Amino acid sequence: EFSVYDSPEEVAKLSKITLSCDNTEGSTSQSFTINTSFKDQYDVNYTLTSEEQAAMQWIVSEGASIIGNVLTVENRGTYTVKAKIGDITSNELTFNIIAEGGQPRIKQDSGFGNRR
Numbered sequence: 001e002f003s004v005y006d007s008p009e010e011v012a013k014l015s016k017i018t019l020s021c022d023n024t025e026g027s028t029s030q031s032f033t034i035n036t037s038f039k040d041q042y043d044v045n046y047t048l049t050s051e052e053q054a055a056m057q058w059i060v061s062e063g064a065s066i067i068g069n070v071l072t073v074e075n076r077g078t079y080t081v082k083a084k085i086g087d088i089t090s091n092e093l094t095f096n097i098i099a100e101g102g103q104p105r106i107k108q109d110s111g112f113g114n115r116r
Contacts, residue, residue, distance in 0.1 A: 010041065012040040012041070012042065012044065012046060013040055013041060013046075014038055014039075014040060014046055014048065014052060014085060014086075014088055015039060015040055015041040015046075015088065016038065016039040016043075016088070017036065017037075017038055017083050017084075017085065017088055017089070017090035017091075018036070018037045018038075018039070018090060018091055019034055019035070019036055019081065019082070019083055019090045019091055019092075019093050020034070020035045020037070020093070021033065021034050021035065021071075021093055021095075022035075024093060024094060024095045024096065025095070025096045025097075025098060026095075026097060026098070026099070027097065027098070027099035027100065027101060028073055028074065028075060028076065028097055028099070028100050028101055029101045031070045031071065031072050032070065032071040032072075032095060033069060033070055033071075034066070034069045034070070034071055034081060034093065035069070036069065036083060036090075048085075052085050052086075055085050055086060056083060056084070056085045057083065057084045057085070058081065058082075058083055059081070059082040059083070059084060059089075060079065060080070060081050061078075061079040061080050061081075063075055063077065063079065064079040064081070064095075066081070071095065073095070073097050075097070075100075076097050076098060076099065076100060077097055078094060078095070078096055078097075079094070079095045079097065080092050080093065080094050080095070081093045081095070
């Protein structure tokens with residue numbers, strides 16, 4: 001038997017943004033892909049509207065940048081990332097960048113190829 005309710009169910013709306021990343025430690029030569037997930041007020045997976053996608057802002061530490069959902073950093077250090085849409089702010093991810101670059105540096109005065 002069906003029940004009739006006086007108040008209609010509220011339309012699903014964004015209520016939670018969760019950020020995650022498989023790796024939060026590395027070097028300045030790496031890029032870090034940030035995964036986003038969204039939930040509505042019923043804790044059900046939520047798909048952003050085009051307006052919400054356009055309004056999404058990344059909040060990143062100085063010296064870090066995000067293009068799309070990929071974080072890159074300039075120097076060693078600790079960086080934080082959050083996302084925000086309207087008045088909803090995600091959890092904060094912390095990245096520890098412990099090394100410069102990814103390739104060993106070759107000494108210029110090694111003597112190879114320098115002879116005249």
